[in-house]
Amino acid sequence: MALAASTTLTRANVVSILTFIKFLREKLLSPDDFIRNIREGRWLRTTLGYNSPVGSVMFSEEWRAASEISDIPFIDQNFYGDEILNFKRELEMLGVVIGFNQNYKLVVDNLKSPAYNISALTAESVLFVLKCLKHFSSPEKIVSAFKRKKSLKTNMGYKAPSESYLFNPQWGCLLEVFNGFPLIDQNFYGTNIVLYKNELKQLGVVVDFEEAAKAFSQEAKWYSF
Known part of the structure; x- marks a missing residue:
């Protein structure tokens, strides 16, 4: 299929391809050979340029948080218009990802470049980053991308995880004495943030009494009572 191998397929060309696959499917005729011949070609226009259907993604609200931290090749819906939404089944047959479906690996594999200011x-x-950490077996890439980025909202502005503390009632009373510690803004993130203590700790946030006590003891050296 020389046409589908091209990177200059028009919107009408792509709609025609999808319409043909839909026709074959609805007539109970196998489109497998046709799909096999075109699915690897870089003819589908995405937000990252022309890409093959395999690995491209149909954007939906499920992907909004992921799109903030990852460079994912979403189908260019501005180019194709709403009509493209009528061909989700056909796009999926071609290899396009439809729906998030716990696809954390795709997000992690496409994390924005370290040079990008993720803050x-x-x-x-x-919360989505924390979910990625929770569900992904190899957290190193995520930790490296976010540990030192000023991405967490605290009571002292945006701070890096390695500078931040998660409030804990066990040592919260000490904050009445030592008030120079950036606490994660739980009003901003909601109560669910405390469900990710392990993931926050992986990013460098202080969540344990022992670590907080060390920081408080260092601060105490500068106090006189």
Whole structure:
């Protein structure tokens, strides 16, 4: 299929391809040979340029938080218009990812470059990063990308995880004495943030009494009572 191998397929060309696959499917005729011949070609326009259907993604609200931290090749819906939404089944047959379906690996594999300023993330995006850590077996890439980025909202502005503390009632009373510690803004993130203590700790956030006590003892050296 020389046409499908091209990177200059028009919107009409792509709609015709999808319409043909839909026709074959609805007539109970196998489109497998046709799909096999075109699915690897870089003819589908995405937000990252022309890409093959395999590995491209149909954007939906499920992907919004992921799109803030990853460079994912979403189908260019501005180019194709709403009509492309009528061909989700056909796009999926071609290899396009439809729906998030716990696809954390795709997000992690496409994390934005370290040179990109990942900072001041929305609450939804931070919680999404923590979910990635929770569900992904190799956290090193995520930790490396976010540990020193000023992405967490605290009572002292946006701070890096390695500078931040998760409030704990066990040592919270000490904050009445030592008030120079950036606490994660739980009003901003909601109560669910405390469900990710292990993941926050992986990023460098102080969540344990022992670590907090060390920081408080260092601070105490500068106090006189």
